[in-house]
Amino acid sequence: xxxxxxxxxxxxxxxxxxxxxxxxxxxxxxxxxxxxxxxxxxxxxxxxxxxxxxxxxxxxxxxxxxxxxxxxxxxxxxxxxxxxxxxxxxxxxxxxxxxxxxxxxxxxxxxxxxxxxxxxxxxxxxxxxxxxxxxxxxxxxxxxxxxxxxxxxxxxxxxxxxxxxxxxxxxxxxxxxxxxxxxxxxxxxxxxxxxxxxxxxxxxxxxxxxxxxxxxxxxxxxxxxxxxxxxxxxxxx
Amino acid sequence: xxxxxxxxxxxxxxxxxxxxxxxxxxxxxxxxxxxxxxxxxxxxxxxxxxxxxxxxxxxxxxxxxxxxxxxxxxxxxxxxxxxxxxxxxxxxxxxxxxxxxxxxxxxxxxxxxxxxxxxxxxxxxxxxxxxxxxxxxxxxxxxxxxxxxxxxxxxxxxxxxxxxxxxxxxxxxxxxxxxxxxxxxxxxxxxxxxxxxxxxxxxxxxxxxxxxxxxxxxxxxxxxxxxxxxxxxxxxxxxxxxxxxxxxxxxxxxxxxxxxxxxxxxxxxxxxxxxxxxxxxxxxxxxxxxxxxxxxxxxxxxx
Amino acid sequence: xxxxxxxxxxxxxxxxxxxxxxxxxxxxxxxxxxxxxxxxxxxxxxxxxxxxxxxxxxxxxxxxxxxxxxxxxxxxxxxxxxxxxxxxxxxxxxxxxxxxxxxxxxxxxxxxxxxxxxxxxxxxxxxxxxxxxxxxxxxxxxxxxxxxxxxxxxxxxxxxxxxxxxxxxxxxxxxxxxxxxxxxxxxxxxxxxxxxxxxxxxxxxxxxxxxxxxxxxxxxxxxxxxxxxxxxxxxxxxxxxxxxx
Numbered sequence: 001x002x003x004x005x006x007x008x009x010x011x012x013x014x015x016x017x018x019x020x021x022x023x024x025x026x027x028x029x030x031x032x033x034x035x036x037x038x039x040x041x042x043x044x045x046x047x048x049x050x051x052x053x054x055x056x057x058x059x060x061x062x063x064x065x066x067x068x069x070x071x072x073x074x075x076x077x078x079x080x081x082x083x084x085x086x087x088x089x090x091x092x093x094x095x096x097x098x099x100x101x102x103x104x105x106x107x108x109x110x111x112x113x114x115x116x117x118x119x120x121x122x123x124x125x126x127x128x129x130x131x132x133x134x135x136x137x138x139x140x141x142x143x144x145x146x147x148x149x150x151x152x153x154x155x156x157x158x159x160x161x162x163x164x165x166x167x168x169x170x171x172x173x174x175x176x177x178x179x180x181x182x183x184x185x186x187x188x189x190x191x192x193x194x195x196x197x198x199x200x201x202x203x204x205x206x207x208x209x210x211x212x213x214x215x216x217x218x219x220x221x222x223x224x225x226x227x228x229x230x231x232x233x234x235x236x237x
Numbered sequence: 238x239x240x241x242x243x244x245x246x247x248x249x250x251x252x253x254x255x256x257x258x259x260x261x262x263x264x265x266x267x268x269x270x271x272x273x274x275x276x277x278x279x280x281x282x283x284x285x286x287x288x289x290x291x292x293x294x295x296x297x298x299x300x301x302x303x304x305x306x307x308x309x310x311x312x313x314x315x316x317x318x319x320x321x322x323x324x325x326x327x328x329x330x331x332x333x334x335x336x337x338x339x340x341x342x343x344x345x346x347x348x349x350x351x352x353x354x355x356x357x358x359x360x361x362x363x364x365x366x367x368x369x370x371x372x373x374x375x376x377x378x379x380x381x382x383x384x385x386x387x388x389x390x391x392x393x394x395x396x397x398x399x400x401x402x403x404x405x406x407x408x409x410x411x412x413x414x415x416x417x418x419x420x421x422x423x424x425x426x427x428x429x430x431x432x433x434x435x436x437x438x439x440x441x442x443x444x445x446x447x448x449x450x451x452x453x454x455x456x457x458x459x460x461x462x463x464x465x466x467x468x469x470x471x472x473x474x475x476x477x478x479x480x481x482x483x484x485x486x487x488x489x490x491x492x493x494x495x496x497x498x499x500x501x502x503x504x505x506x507x508x509x510x511x512x513x514x515x516x517x518x519x520x521x522x523x524x525x526x527x528x529x530x531x532x533x534x535x536x537x538x539x540x
Numbered sequence: 541x542x543x544x545x546x547x548x549x550x551x552x553x554x555x556x557x558x559x560x561x562x563x564x565x566x567x568x569x570x571x572x573x574x575x576x577x578x579x580x581x582x583x584x585x586x587x588x589x590x591x592x593x594x595x596x597x598x599x600x601x602x603x604x605x606x607x608x609x610x611x612x613x614x615x616x617x618x619x620x621x622x623x624x625x626x627x628x629x630x631x632x633x634x635x636x637x638x639x640x641x642x643x644x645x646x647x648x649x650x651x652x653x654x655x656x657x658x659x660x661x662x663x664x665x666x667x668x669x670x671x672x673x674x675x676x677x678x679x680x681x682x683x684x685x686x687x688x689x690x691x692x693x694x695x696x697x698x699x700x701x702x703x704x705x706x707x708x709x710x711x712x713x714x715x716x717x718x719x720x721x722x723x724x725x726x727x728x729x730x731x732x733x734x735x736x737x738x739x740x741x742x743x744x745x746x747x748x749x750x751x752x753x754x755x756x757x758x759x760x761x762x763x764x765x766x767x768x769x770x771x772x773x774x775x776x777x778x779x780x781x782x783x784x785x
Binding site: 079083177183184191197198203 | 350
């Protein structure tokens with residue numbers, strides 16, 4: 001199932017000059033700006049001499065009030081957002097070479113400008129780009145996408161095809177999961193599913209998701225390479 | 238800021254090399270649980286789950302309030318997790334840490350979002366009166382695998398709970414005291430249970446029901462929630478070391494077996510508890526007197 | 541030796557329980573306090589905690605056994621400590637969780653000088669002796685005997701693993717063969733080859749070369765502590781464990 005990549009996804013690197021690394025990503029109508037600061041020295045907290053062997057990754061997600069269909073204030077203490085922050089931090093802590101930066105912090109700030117499904121996946125992809133831009137050493141990109149199943153019960157026929165990359169409406173109606181890969185093909189880094197689905201459907205959903213991740217990986221890789229070439233050209237000129 | 242002390246290097250390296258040989262420090266098989274005990278309190282809606290040294294108490298309470306304006310036909314159901322210093326010195330009152338965040342999110346997704354409880358049945362008069370069901374989880378002792386123990390306790394407590402009976406006549410609502418009328422069970426649509434897997438050596442070794450030490454040494458976890466019919470309520474793998482897609486799928490197969498066991502256990506414990514309460518068959522008499530069409534408690538949701 | 545006198549804080553030690561001896565001074569063990577100002581002829585020994593009164597006629601000693609109390613360091617105790625972090629001249633080590641760190645001098649090892657001192661990382665374990673533990677001062681430990689300057693079995697613990705037991709169990713375990721009512725280690729020693737370091741702080745380090753044997757030893761110790769096995773039961777469990785290894 002190919003992604004409609006031509007009109008679908010826009011990705012840019014180095015969009016924010018002040019940050020160590022930044023990116024802008026559109027996946028459909030979901031739009032995200034990501035900035036990365038660090039690795040930098042951890043602010044010393046009195047009392048806790050945490051001698052962590054590697055860098056600590058902090059993620060903050062701010063969802064703009066105008067990002068959804070109805071204007072809503074999203075508090076930072078929303079548990080769903082906090083869970084996403086935790087997911088992103090731990091997804092990258094296994095992929096980034098954090099051991100190179102003891103006693104440091106890497107801050108990933110994600111600003112959601114518009115949301116229309118696949119929010120976690122878009123956040124992960126945007127963060128990957130920004131981290132590449134910041135030059136943080138990593139073993140692989142973390143790429144993610146969503147897959148949904150068109151039928152939630154086993155009886156509805158086996159031919160129900162899994163969907164790739166859901167928009168907001170589809171997410172509300174269909175059971176879906178977010179799958180993120182890193183470190184080689186078919187290696188699942190993140191897998192979050194929040195809706196009820198028959199266990200038999202999972203295999204097809206995950207395999208379609210992994211396939212989608214592969215395509216997105218190619219897309220992100222292209223963006224990074226093009227950006228690299230531009231940077232090099234500017235140097236030469 | 239207290240936190241769980243990190244295990245010594247000796248402990249963590251030994252644990253990992255033991256797991257390489259498929260040996261666990263307490264002699265269990267990799268997919269074995271510690272001894273589980275499930276007991277109910279004297280009150281309806283209290284369940285006490287012990288999983289080895291981990292101990293969790295779930296308590297359900299119910300009161301009458303006004304429903305949310307955007308959900309007129311639904312009652313309110315909230316889950317509250319209490320991680321106090323009672324359970325472990327690393328828990329602090331008032332400070333929310335990741336353990337609590339993830340625990341409450343998993344329970345929320347497993348039980349609330351999957352529709353385990355029929356919230357419509359908690360409605361009394363649409364838009365005006367409904368029951369607010371409050372489930373509180375107290376972690377009394379923390380030795381790993383809080384998620385599975387909590388979910389088990391919560392589902393068992395929900396199944397055990399009885400709410401006060403009501404009668405609606407037009408606008409008038411009568412709530413009967415438990416002494417007047419036998420209280421009523423909740424409408425539970427399915428019973429989801431959580432099974433968490435901790436993995437080591439890049440997913441080559443998967444362990445069920447990890448102890449605190451095993452949790453501290455793991456590379457990542459996969460939490461699968463499902464019911465005995467094989468419906469998955471949620472899956473969560475928050476980062477950690479990447480594993481094979483197939484091994485995640487094998488988790489769901491293993492979880493299904495485990496969930497069937499949980500389901501049987503809860504059913505048996507409920508039956509035993511009912512038998513204990515029903516000494517001399519007095520309960521049967523009481524409920525026969527109260528028998529009435531079940532429709533009357535759903536008045537609010539019909540219009 | 542075993543007594544059934546349970547004492548609570550504030551009670552007095554009954555006369556009949558005092559070890560009878562003509563000469564020598566009575567030594568008071570943990571959780572007992574002597575009140576010198578008490579009027580003569582009354583008992584001036586006060587329990588400060590609740591537990592079982594224990595006495596030793598030979599050593600003229602009296603102490604209170606508190607099975608589940610938290611470990612409180614006292615001078616001379618052997619402990620299994622875990623390095624938390626290090627500063628210029630000392631390691632800060634953890635004896636029990638959630639208590640202030642004890643100090644271990646970086647040169648407090650056998651034959652250690654600035655060049656030969658052992659390099660310990662955070663998380664490493666050491667077997668050490670409590671050197672100073674007073675009111676209002678940091679607990680200090682050392683890995684070298686103050687008399688001989690030798691290690692005497694103390695020092696960094698390499699390999700193996702650490703099991704947690706109750707401090708009272710650890711103390712009884714250290715009393716030696718048969719005395720504390722535990723024969724697990726002796727029985728095991730006849731069948732298996734292993735090294736063990738019992739810390740008074742309730743941590744026991746075990747190493748035996750094979751994972752299976754180490755786990756077996758550790759599980760027996762933990763089971764013995766939690767199950768309160770009698771001597772016969774201990775022998776039976778040891779036989780069973782050895783068969784499984």
